[in-house]
């Protein structure tokens with residue numbers, strides 16, 4: 001029987017990269033039954049909610065989703081459906097592997113980092129209010145429960161995948177209570193993992209260190225906002241937003257999506273790089289035990305990138321999304 005998967009093609013370049021990913025997975029011979037739903041602005045217009053109940057029910061039933069980027073208006077308008085989805089389904093861990101790909105031009109070679117980002121709280125609680133005109137408060141929520149479980153997730157991941165070190169990144173020198181709590185939970189959990197080195201670093205220094213010497217890091221553990229920023233910095237180390245995959249993981253549900261957004265500046269032109277969502281699809285296939293197909297897709301993707309004749313514009317080439325996708329399918 002084929003595995004049902006909820007598909008959210010998303011906005012902007014979302015449908016272009018989602019279409020590419022679905023075709024490659026199909027060409028690899030994996031039988032998935034895609035259940036497609038809209039989210040965000042389009043869902044709000046059509047169904048009165050950015051995350052319709054049918055969509056959430058589908059993910060809860062399938063426990064698995066592949067998601068394209070969904071646009072969030074800046075400064076006003078509806079709240080991010082991406083943030084809401086993670087909270088509604090309690091997808092507390094955001095996992096972003098930052099790995100060099102042969103053939104993708106970058107400043108560094110052989111980068112292999114894992115960003116683990118807390119996904120449910122921090123300044124993304126969306127609790128903002130105007131105290132008096134001209135004065136606004138935005139609440140940063142940090143709890144021992146969420147900090148402890150994300151730290152445990154990072155150490156469990158490190159132990160399972162043979163990683164040597166977890167670095168917690170924070171600003172506990174200034175936010176002594178909130179980041180202080182995150183850090184003390186990290187240190188507490190670290191005691192249970194004597195074989196994994198635990199260190200911590202202040203976030204501004206961590207940014208500089210990542211640019212100067214990324215090889216000193218292994219697994220990075222961050223609160224929601226720092227994790228959002230550092231994952232884009234990490235993407236820049238390995239070729240940009242067009243190549244980095246991600247997963248939002250809860251106790252029994254996982255939603256796989258690229259790190260990038262809807263890229264309105266290139267949407268509808270057929271030139272987006274599908275690599276990030278395709279690699280998210282590879283993570284998804286591994287998650288459901290389709291390791292052989294996942295490895296074949298990854299190898300085909302890396303072959304096309306390494307050969308370098310067919311590459312999208314973000315990587316310095318001229319190929320379209322569909323030419324690139326066809327090349328990956330051919331390499332399969």
Ligand code: NAI
Nearest residue numbers: 069070071072082241242259260261262263266272273314
């Ligand atoms: P963005 O990631 O959409 O674009 C940043 C830059 O990277 C642009 O120059 C874009 O052309 C390029 N880029 C991104 N993905 C690419 C790809 N696959 N191939 C080639 N080039 C690519 O970030 P931006 O502009 O800050 O956000 C646009 C919208 O996306 C916003 O509404 C934002 O809220 C939303 N967004 C959604 C996310 C999600 O659904 N998880 C994540 C990040 C942003």
